[in-house]
Amino acid sequence: DIVLTQSPATLSLSPGERATLSCRASQSVGSHLAWYQQKPGQAPRLLIYDASDRATGIPARFSGSGSGTDFTLTISSLEPEDFALYFCQQRGNGPPFTFGPGTKVDIK
Amino acid sequence: QVQLQESGPGLVKPSETLSLTCTVSGGSISTYYWSWVRQPPGKGLEWIGYIYFTGSTNYNPSLKSRVTMSVDTSKNQFSLKLSSVTAADTAVYYCARGDYGDYAYGYWGQGTLVTVSS
Numbered sequence: 001d002i003v004l005t006q007s008p009a010t011l012s013l014s015p016g017e018r019a020t021l022s023c024r025a026s027q028s029v030g031s032h033l034a035w036y037q038q039k040p041g042q043a044p045r046l047l048i049y050d051a052s053d054r055a056t057g058i059p060a061r062f063s064g065s066g067s068g069t070d071f072t073l074t075i076s077s078l079e080p081e082d083f084a085l086y087f088c089q090q091r092g093n094g095p096p097f098t099f100g101p102g103t104k105v106d107i108k
Numbered sequence: 109q110v111q112l113q114e115s116g117p118g119l120v121k122p123s124e125t126l127s128l129t130c131t132v133s134g135g136s137i138s139t140y141y142w143s144w145v146r147q148p149p150g151k152g153l154e155w156i157g158y159i160y161f162t163g164s165t166n167y168n169p170s171l172k173s174r175v176t177m178s179v180d181t182s183k184n185q186f187s188l189k190l191s192s193v194t195a196a197d198t199a200v201y202y203c204a205r206g207d208y209g210d211y212a213y214g215y216w217g218q219g220t221l222v223t224v225s226s
Contacts, residue, residue, distance in 0.1 A: 001169075034212040043216035044153065049208040056214065087153055091211035096168045099153040 002026050002092050004100035012108040019075040021103045023088035028068045032091040035064055035073045038102075039084045047086075048073065075105075083107050110135040112203050112217035120197075120224050126190040130203030130217055137161055137184045141206035143213060144177070144188045146199040149221075154199075158210055159186055166210075193224045 003026040013019055023033065031051040036044035046055040048064035051071060061076040075082055088100040116128035130142070144156040157167035159177040167175045171190070179186040190197060200219040207214030 032211070034208075036213075043202055043204075043219055044213070045216075046207070046212055046214045049212035053208075055207070055212075089153075089155075089211060091209070095155075095157070095166045095210075096170070097155040097211045099155065101152050 001096055002029060002090055002098055004088055004090055004098055006086075006088060006100040006103045008103060009101075010104045010106060012106055013078055014108045015078050015080055017078050019073075019078055019082070019105055021073040021075075021086055021105075023066075023071040023073070023100050025069045025071075025090055025092075027092070029090040029092040031067050033064075033066070033071050034089045034091075035062075036087045036089065037082075037084045038087065044087060078105070110205070110215050112205065112215055114201060114203050114217045114220040116220065116222070118221060118223060120193055120222060121226050122194055122224055123192055126188070126193050126197065126201075126222055126224075128188045128201055128203075128220065128222070130186050130188075132184045132186075132205075137179065137186065138181050141210040142179065142186045143204045143206060143210075145202045145204055145213070146197075147202070147219070148196075148199045156188065156190075156201075158206065160210075195224050198222065198224045 005024045007022045035048040038044040052064045111133045138161045141158045143158040174191045176189040202219045203217045204213035205215040
């Protein structure tokens with residue numbers, strides 16, 4: 001199975017700052033990578049699919065980049081509602097679809 | 109507005125079978141890939157598998173011997189059965205819709221906590 005590693009585990013920032021989250025795959029997944037946001041007690045929310053395409057209704061401050069094994073989620077200017085847990089997910093060439101362990105973005 | 113809702117017992121005894129149903133409203137189940145994902149308390153997400161509306165399935169190899177998924181298009185529902193459960197299967201179980209191919213889930217149920225305990 002393809003293993004996803006996310007860094008850092010925790011990112012402490014202030015509102016208005018830029019957040020840069022990393023997701024690395026143990027082997028190439030092409031561009032088949034998604035990013036999710038999850039808040040306590042809620043289901044995950046899809047932000048980005050296919051590495052850089054924003055899902056419907058997602059604000060432009062969220063952007064994704066990368067291909068192969070290295071991917072980045074950038075939040076250009078943190079809003080108060082952006083402090084949450086972020087997961088990446090890969091589909092590579094097919095199942096199983098694995099998730100990364102997550103990066104927590106908390107308020108500094 | 110598409111909504112997904114999980115239903116089923118919140119408590120299952122060890123060695124028994126966990127059974128959950130996801131009811132889809134506001135849209136037809138007769139398109140898209142429909143998936144199950146679980147999350148043990150305080151931990152990360154684990155993909156269980158998906159079923160296409162035609163009934164075609166794909167399961168996580170780590171669970172494959174214990175998982176069965178089915179779809180009922182007449183009721184706009186799909187289901188998960190996980191046999192021979194242990195405490196390690198205690199988790200919040202989510203159903204989800206693959207909006208961009210078979211992954212990338214744009215719609216999720218609220219999740220249901222299933223505890224395995226005697």
